[in-house]
Amino acid sequence: MSQVNSIGITQTEIDERTFISQVYLWMTTALVVTAIVAAWISSNTLLVYQLVGSPLFWILLIGELVMVFGLTLLIRRMSATVATLVFFVYAALNGVTLSLIFLVYTDASITSTFLVTAATFGAMSIYGYFTKRDLTVFRSFLIMGLIGFVIASIINLFLNSTTVYWIITYIGILIFVGLTAYDTQKLKRLASGGFASGEMERKASILGALTLYLDFINLFLLLLRVLGARRR
Numbered sequence: 001m002s003q004v005n006s007i008g009i010t011q012t013e014i015d016e017r018t019f020i021s022q023v024y025l026w027m028t029t030a031l032v033v034t035a036i037v038a039a040w041i042s043s044n045t046l047l048v049y050q051l052v053g054s055p056l057f058w059i060l061l062i063g064e065l066v067m068v069f070g071l072t073l074l075i076r077r078m079s080a081t082v083a084t085l086v087f088f089v090y091a092a093l094n095g096v097t098l099s100l101i102f103l104v105y106t107d108a109s110i111t112s113t114f115l116v117t118a119a120t121f122g123a124m125s126i127y128g129y130f131t132k133r134d135l136t137v138f139r140s141f142l143i144m145g146l147i148g149f150v151i152a153s154i155i156n157l158f159l160n161s162t163t164v165y166w167i168i169t170y171i172g173i174l175i176f177v178g179l180t181a182y183d184t185q186k187l188k189r190l191a192s193g194g195f196a197s198g199e200m201e202r203k204a205s206i207l208g209a210l211t212l213y214l215d216f217i218n219l220f221l222l223l224l225r226v227l228g229a230r231r232r
Contacts (some may be wrong), residue, residue, distance in 0.1 A: 012192050019191035026209035030091035036094025042102035064093050073083045080202035087206050109229035117220040128184030145175045154194040169225045183211050
């Protein structure tokens, strides 16, 4: 049984809060890096148009996918410093590719959608952290939904169906709202089991930050489809 301190908090609860705080610090920092890079790149409209119309754009997208899968699958073999570096390089590259949204949507709608995303993400994270309900019962549904979302999105690149586009958008929003709560609870449970070393805890916090970062970014982009005002 965990020891209870003078204010009634167990050591396990302290460890959970410390770990989650680290995760959110890394995630928030990565979002700031992405936002700064995206805003900086978008300030040069000609550069963005050149980027979108060049093979470099697709190379960057592929590079981002490689980084995500590489960090997820190989993090045990990396040092915590290398894992952190890869995470922030990925966040910066994501800022480059996301800069094109400034050409499509108005600055005001991007800002307002970001705030809506932050509020939604925060609410679901709080729910996932404090709920007593076991959210793992939704794991299969969320994973299958995510796979279906990716496949449908790829297929619709060729179909170019407006109806399918909006169906995918709203289903995707529900999936990433659910994943935010589920992933937060999963990270809390991971922390409650403890870590073999500070190095392992650091790497786990980076991987957790990547997971929540992806939830946030995808939720933001999907909400932007619904709430964003397009430039004329």
